[in-house]
Amino acid sequence: MPQVELRIAARPALVRTARQVATTLARRVGLAGDVLDEVRLAVGEACSLAVALVGEGSDAAVSVRFRDDDGLAVEIRAPGDLPAAEGEAAAEVVAAAVEGVGTDDGSDPLPAGSTLMVLTSLVPDVTVRTGADGLDVRLGWPA
Amino acid sequence: MDLSLSTRTVDDRTVVEVAGEIDVYTAPRLREQLVELVNGGNYHLVVDLEGVEFLDSTGLGVLVGGLKRVRAHDGSLRLVCTQERILKIFRITGLTKVFSIHDSVDDAVAAAD
Numbered sequence: 001m002p003q004v005e006l007r008i009a010a011r012p013a014l015v016r017t018a019r020q021v022a023t024t025l026a027r028r029v030g031l032a033g034d035v036l037d038e039v040r041l042a043v044g045e046a047c048s049l050a051v052a053l054v055g056e057g058s059d060a061a062v063s064v065r066f067r068d069d070d071g072l073a074v075e076i077r078a079p080g081d082l083p084a085a086e087g088e089a090a091a092e093v094v095a096a097a098v099e100g101v102g103t104d105d106g107s108d109p110l111p112a113g114s115t116l117m118v119l120t121s122l123v124p125d126v127t128v129r130t131g132a133d134g135l136d137v138r139l140g141w142p143a
Numbered sequence: 144m145d146l147s148l149s150t151r152t153v154d155d156r157t158v159v160e161v162a163g164e165i166d167v168y169t170a171p172r173l174r175e176q177l178v179e180l181v182n183g184g185n186y187h188l189v190v191d192l193e194g195v196e197f198l199d200s201t202g203l204g205v206l207v208g209g210l211k212r213v214r215a216h217d218g219s220l221r222l223v224c225t226q227e228r229i230l231k232i233f234r235i236t237g238l239t240k241v242f243s244i245h246d247s248v249d250d251a252v253a254a255a256d
Contacts, residue, residue: 015166041199044166048166048167118235
């Protein structure tokens with residue numbers, strides 16, 4: 001599979017589109033069964049985080065890049081100027097950055113911590129990083 | 144598939160039947176529905192997830208928010224779910240310990256509070 005890059009505006013409605021593309025490409029590289037559900041959920045979680053980080057008011061795009069790397073490799077990036085952190089600390093950085101960005105009554109804040117919990121439990125190979133160039137989430141599933 | 148919601152009363156419980164995908168886009172509608180029910184004095188809710196084909200952590204956040212709201216009125220929020228792929232998300236996040244999850248609406252309605 002040649003590289004595929006999807007660029008979506010930071011709109012919650014488009015996260016579903018990213019999930020659908022992820023599932024299609026995962027099937028294409030030979031992943032099957034429960035793993036397809038895991039790809040769908042994990043890519044959705046990472047994109048939700050990225051979209052919340054950029055914020056609906058922004059014109060900036062979220063990039064989702066897919067590669068066939070003896071399985072499926074997915075890189076989700078959102079622009080932003082964030083403190084440098086990795087793993088759980090990065091999830092906290094994102095949680096702090098998206099606080100108050102929510103579109104509703106704010107009583108059920110975006111659970112950035114549970115997002116990371118879902119990612120680390122589901123994905124064999126996961127890195128979450130923040131820095132001066134924003135959020136960078138890398139997910140990998142071996143074939 | 145988008146999200147669809149319907150509510151009905153069974154005995155003194157309000158059953159919310161949810162179908163489709165609960166994600167960052169659709170979860171606010173589920174939240175509105177739960178808030179509306181609680182504001183209307185319905186404090187014993189059963190949320191039927193059998194028709195749900197996708198649930199992410201935003202959806203979990205809304206369910207936890209609903210639970211907090213009914214508990215503030217000494218109410219209850221019980222879930223109905225037998226789908227392994229949805230249950231898995233509750234397990235990963237430790238929420239199987241927080242929610243009462245039932246095999247059927249009848250079972251959830253019959254459960255004592």
